[in-house]
Amino acid sequence: MSFDGPHSGYHWRGQTTRFFEGWYFRLTLPQAAQTFAFMYSIDDPAGGTAHSGGAAQILGPDETYYCRTFPNAQRFWAWPHKLGFGHWRSAISNLPAQYLTDFVNRVEEGYQVCAGHHQGKLRHPSGKIQAEWDYQVTPVDTWGAQKLQATAGWLSFLPVFEPGWQVLKAHGLASGQVVWQGQRYVLENTPAYAEKN
Secondary structure, three states, rough: OOOOOOOOOOOOOOOOOOEEEEEEEEEOOOOOOOEEEEEEEEOOOOOOOOOOOEEEEEEOOOHOEEEEEEHEEEEEEOOOOOOOOEEEEEEEEOOOOOOOHHHHHEEEEEEEEEEEEEEEEEEEOOOOOOEEEHHHHHHEEEEOOOOOOOOHHHHHHHHHOOOOOEEEEEEEEEEEEEEEEEEEEEEEEEEEEEOOO
């Protein structure tokens, strides 16, 4: 089952007017009674404004928090018709902004997300790794369970009536790991949720 529902693709089409898009992913760790929330955003991707650039924010266990900005909007990429995007601050070589099959070996700081795979690494300005994650997601339920539905009803499938917020995955299972401020969390069929705005 795919969870590339309505509006899961990237909406920017080259316009120079003010633009923002963001994504939210949550992992629930039942045994630890904790969660991770990963929030990614891009502002004014055409560049040249005070808002241009992106950010990755993580809300971790016990409400710990870390955020890194990615000021170079040219290092952001996204797929227009399905879930897939990424941004990096630094890489081993001058990489074009695109999906990388060897992300872990080539990106020193950044992230990439697609429907089934999430990877990333955020550093402190000193260079110390604050967070590193690599996990696979298997969808269980899209919004609307058996029948794919748009968050705000059938009209919101149409771009003109898009609500600005869309559930991508009501329930999924994540497996992999998150290393958060020196502590490793193993994910084994961990409940996962996704939305975007």
